[in-house]
Amino acid sequence: MARKTVLVIDDDPAICEIIAINLRAAGLIPLSAHDSLAANRLICEASPDLILLDWMLPGQPVLSFARELRNNHHTKNTGIIMLAASSEEADVIAGLEAGADDYVTKPFSPRELVARIRTLLRRRAPEWTNDVTVIGPLTLNLASRRVFVASEDTEEILDFGPTEFTLLHYLMNHPERVHSRAQLLDSVWGDQRYVDDRTVDVYIKHLRARLSKVNLSDLIQTVRGVGYRLTTETFHERRTPRQPITSDLPV
Template sequence: MTVTILVVEDEPAIQELIALNLKREGYMTLSALSADNAMQLINNVLPDLVLLDWMLPDTPGIEFARRLRREERTKAIPLIMLTARIDENDKIAGLEAGADDYITKPFSPRELIARIKAVLRRRLPEMSDEVLELGGLRLDPVSHRVHACNDGFSDLAEINLGPTEFRLLHFLMAYKERVHTREQLLDRIWGDHVFIEDRTVDVHIRRLRKILESVGKENLVQTVRGTGYRFSVTPN
């Protein structure tokens, strides 16, 4: 899945450098040179993660972070702060303002990438490109493939899913053993504020189940009556 990262950094050179390194890793990037700039951008495209320079010209980084956290639409976005100071107070203030992690400048590209991956793994598991193995299924986001390890070891049947079914399964597996309402699924799999019927989720669940049944994997996608759906390893 393509992760979009917003970089809020006023120094063009560093901005470029960061963007370059992110692209090399396969992330999409959005660039903002100021907090205001960033806010405008966010109105159009909702990024999956924000890299925020602590020291910005107009608004201090922390102020921007607070604003992000205040609004419903943006308050769940993972946030990593970039700071030149090693001041313990700043670190605390940053984390208090809702930062998921922080990096002190100067930092190496490798460290940057490592921290981003760590935050994604924690906050947005469905975007972290990790292979998921659960309930006899093996989903690899990188090669975009799903296999069924039929109760043991021998045959690994390949499972062919359509784009939406793939994302759906990916999401459900990433957040296993949790119920998701149809609305939540629409929001997070289809995207922000799509105008789609709730019942459509049922249909895609059906399609997913059908394919899973065809390789003998039943009861993995479970209905929670009155609420929604859940991926679970225990039968029901």
Template sequence: MHKRILIVEDEPAIRDMVAFALRKGEYEPVHAGDAQQAQVAIADKVPDLILLDWMLPGTSGLELARRWRREALTREIPIIMLTARGEENDRVAGLESGVDDYVVKPFSTRELLARIRAVLRRSREDDEDGSVTVGGLRIDGAAHRVFADSPEGEQPVQIGPTEYRLLHFFMTHTDRVYSRSQLLDHVWGGSVYVEERTIDVHIRRLRKTLEPFGLDGMVQTVRGAGYRFSGAIDA
């Protein structure tokens, strides 16, 4: 079965170009010109990955990404943002909205396919991960879900795919300090497309995910060295 990829792009010429490249790469492209069409396509069949344009009519790609990360049906779908905004602050804003990667326009189809393969490969690796428990957190690798202890009992944690991957690495490598470059190598596979600043964005998102359970202190900053994950919450 070919991987199904939803293209959310309002420019027909770009949509057609991307769809052609996807078919050449043996993917199944699905088209959407705006947020409403994207929702219809997802309801019809959940895609394996979404290519999302930043600038859309009515609802921006940023707003759409944030919405999808809040909804159970779309929370774990990898998202690559297509954007003409290449400044660092714009790229960080995109990552903080919940996307897993970004491609700056104009882009080559070769680069786009490489990024798609990298994101899908990381997603498959996540599916193969086992279960692990640290402190008040538990990852069920088979179900691809995270649970946290609370006064009401164990509660599910709403987490995006990149934060899931980062958390799984931390929980299987506790109490050791990792630099940003080491985390890129271990979690992103040394991809040349990911910048070290990306780590800080996903660390903030991971802490925000754990904060409602009082577990954000497990992700600790070691000044001048990097980050550490510990079952003993940092005061």
């Protein structure tokens, strides 16, 4: 399973580091920003899967920023957990009404915070709970570790190696999002620090070669100077594929 990215927005570097240590220990990828400007830049660059937002946000009222996040098409479906020193009911309600999914009071237990993060990620990320992902005629079944390509009356199985499968799974679950090589390394290869940017290029080439056998090599696009994107635009004019049977059991 590809690792999830959590953006911590807090003006205290020490708190950011403590949270980051616990996130890494839980298999998550931490990012940190100390104000709303830096946070917006990272959101555009990294598209985090979840945001931890401190109540004492420099430069902009936190409730205003939370509403902006919820109205932004990049983050409207991103989980938001608000961190605050106040446990007053009025503050909790204000935070939730501004767009936060959860509200955690300081001081907090790092283990409890990670548990809340995992719970919210499961609710917000369908790929954590669904075995099957469909992009156009391409169907990826996580439980059976198989990839199918459907045509009018046939279904062909494509053969992928373990890393190719994981990379394709990650891209299919984040369509139309541009991923830098560093982001793909973190999300797909994780702590295998012997790999580098060239590794990503090689595996993208392998994916395209296998997809070219069924005329889908243009599914993965190169964004010059940035990275790679899996596009769905090529299927907009095609017939909607059959809907797969999905599992309600967590992966």
